[in-house]
Amino acid sequence: MNDFLSTYGFLIVSMLFGSMLGISLYLPLMAGQLSLASPGFYAVGGYIAAILSTKVFVTTGTFPIPLLLLEMAIAGIVCGILGILVGVPALRLRGIYLAIATIAFIEIIRIISLNLEITGGAVGIFGIPQPFNSPIEYLWIALPLLLLSMAFVYRLENIRVGRALVAIREDELAADAMGINPTYYKVLAFTLGAILAGVVGAVSAHFLNTWNARQGTFDASIVYLTFVLIGGSRSFLGAVLGGMVFTAMPELLRFAADTPNLPLFIAQFLRDGRLMIFGLLIVLGTIFFPQGLVPAGLLKRSTQREQKSTK
């Protein structure tokens, strides 16, 4: 058990982070807005924590947890403000236009962090102090954070705000006619996602020991989108499950490749072809799980409508 925890401790915590990043992309999607901006906020949150802990809150030995929480709060606030600044103009766009505008946002953040001195260019920031002795202990932060965000989204879905978001997703014009202000709610959902991504980024900077411009990229947004869409885009549980399964997938394949007595060519294929298999699973997933792994009605009371067909 001990061996298992020390081998997979990092992975287990990564899976929880994956879930939260999935939720951060799911939030705007609740209102039908496809935003791929999460990695940008994740990157900004990470830089905030990395800079604060290596330049401002310089400590020796174990990094104090209260300071970590403070960093998370600062990252959340900054990303929230940035979220509003980007969200207000960007959310006038719809569908794929919004997606591409958010990709542009990520690229801009990436290039700026490559060029600034304070972010360390391509080398990034390293030697970030550790609040814990081993990766698995990050569960003390990651687990409550995940439960909290799950509870928050669950609650959100069942109050007026959540219903407004769903109404916008189903038909924005009708929602507008009913007196729901679409812009307000869309920006709200987008900003909540930005805050969550920023907070996760702040913890991740410590968790990864280092932070650089490769953390928030277009590739990452694709991965998060996969979490949500294959996990199930009609329930936050889909994002949570998708985040876990797809974070673990490459490691599961690594594990499978190490199974003793496996014919050499299969082991070799599982090793070198891991990403190919990953891609294939995504393709098959869209065909066989069009609603995602978690269908819409799973947590809802039976009175609510059955999975309404999209579009």
Place this chain on the structure above:
Amino acid sequence: MTSAWFRWVLSIGFPVLLTACGTSNNAPSRGENASSTGGAIPIGIAVAQTSNVALLGQEQVAGAKLAEKYFNDRGGVNGTPIKLILQDTAGDEQGAINAFQTLINRDKVVGIVGPTLSQQAFSADPIADRAKVPVLGPSNTAKGIPEIGDFVGRVSAPVAIVAPNAVKAALKINPQIKKVAVFFAQNDAFSKSETEIFQQTVQEQKLELATVQKFQTTDTDFQSQATAGINAKPDLVIVSGLAADGGNLIRQLRELGYKGLIIGGNGLNTSNLFPVCKKLCDGILIAQAYNPAQPNLLNKAFRDAYMAQYQKEPPQFSAQAFTGVQVFVEALTALSKATPTTKVNAQPIGDLRVGLNKQLLAGKYSTPLGEISFTPIGEIVQKDFYVAQIKMDADGTNGKFTFLK
């Protein structure tokens, strides 16, 4: 609805099942000492075998495998063979940490050669250091790597030492050099560290830094940077990048009419450069941490083995990975000589790792890189650095690095 539920259960069940099977299969191999590989001593290789860094990782795997064969053919560690365990880090930080964790806790390796990128090292090396597992970076050249911890060292010379030699060599060839144009790949940690040293050297040599141009390793066109560089009328161009982008930049500079000397950084120290700029590679000065013509015995053996298998000169990345494995093997051998009564891999893995780290830092090694040893913090002390000039064949398909002394 039922079918949806069924699928849901299935999709959850599948990974769990996979994990369960794997765990039970692996259970017997979890010994307390390092004998889990049928008596051979496990050494971990954690480099990028997939992703867009794989070009470098592939070369490292080739070098490490040659070392495994070479030393096992000569009796391994006092009769006990070594066994390389490869775990792919892919190109990212998460992958590097996962590979390290697997090597340390499941594969129970005595030490790790890896990872490929400095950014990955900043992420994964602290994990190994806390687990007290010796790590040798085969290609991590950024500032601050050995400082990560007691168990972290490297066999890749930091850029600060290699780069200035090339500028001095250029001044020797052409003492009239006044203006210098510097180019670097801004999204590559290696190039970014290296260019800082180059720019500092340029200033120390009282040369004028006429322009600094940036590009990305993913760029496919350098017209604007090359034009801006040439318009600054430099007498010397310094390029820090990797083979594909750096080689193309040089090719475009030459095609656009630049005639002066060109210095390539250590990232261009590979025969992968030749197909990129062909005849136009001719005359590039390269700062090298490895030269295939290094005359010592081990390099001869390494070079011959590499040439026999791949029909070309071995690249620096392969030589450094070979050296990493060699250092582990020789340190283990020294360790087992010190305690002749017990087999080296019979002692508890924790003690063995600590002992190995201590021994490793104390030793002197005659490697394909020349004579090397380590400072107490694990920085490489390398005697021989080279500046080579590329000479291409008349038809531009093949070339070689010729020494400058």
Place this chain on the structure above:
Amino acid sequence: MDGKPRSVGDLSGDRIKSMTVFLQNLLGGLSIGSVYAIFALGYTLVFSILGIINFAHGAIFTLGAYFTYALMGGKFGFNGLLANFSLGIQLPFWLAAILAAILAGGVAVAIERLAYRPLRRKQSDPLLMVVSSLGVALVLVNLIQYLVGAENYTFPGNTYGDLPSAINFGSAKNPIVIRTVQIIIFVISGMILAGLTYFITGTKYGKAIRAVAEDPTTASLLGIDTERFIMLSFFVSGFLGSIAGTLVGSSFGIAGPYFGIGFGLKGLAVIVLGGLGSIPGSVIGGLLIGMVESFVPDSGYKDAVAFAILFIILLVRPQGILGQKLIQKV
């Protein structure tokens, strides 16, 4: 950041110099932009018919370059399953490029049938098709790596014959030097763009594609076999992606399996800038981004400026420069 300012000469000399730089950047930008345009047209065709962004297009770009390399008699390196493999035939560049484009077109059609058609049949959320296309890209890129490794390749032999490597359009004193390969690329791209425009507007196939793009239901009522034209447009899209890959390959070489990914991202900026689904828009978008990139003074921000312009254009004119007004479904 950008080093020391250049030495200040006399004014008239400076003016000539800046004019030279301007012309050089203009011509360079046009050449790069024309490849962006060809590449982006592949996106545009598929978007106009299915309303999705086919992210596998960047991988087709890469695949096309590899096909050309193999058909020209290139040999693969020692990594991967096909170590030291070569086809044993040595076609001239132009023939290899065309055959490669046909092959890549075939691959694009196969992808459509295997991955996207099942989704269309089920009338799934179009977003799923976007995700699926990302999965396809991942498979293609890693398949290439699995088969032929991550090495760099340069097309064997003299791709464009014995032309000088660069041409000077200025005088000896004030040179305006452009690489020959860029001029060739620009000319070829221009011919392809002209040909494609004729195909779309002048032939009945092209008209049918446009009819399907505008309204699939009506088109099928009119007796147009919708499926056939979806396949045709995927074929043309793959063909164009491959040509773009081959052209960049002829100037730059093939930089491993991830070669096309950066292009894929840039292509997105191009089509949105020009207006999604608009063919002339893609051309203008391509040329515009090519030029903007060559005129950015600090090379470090080259890519950021292209995306920043995209961001601003989207906010000011969400439908792009030449895009049609967004139709809202009520």
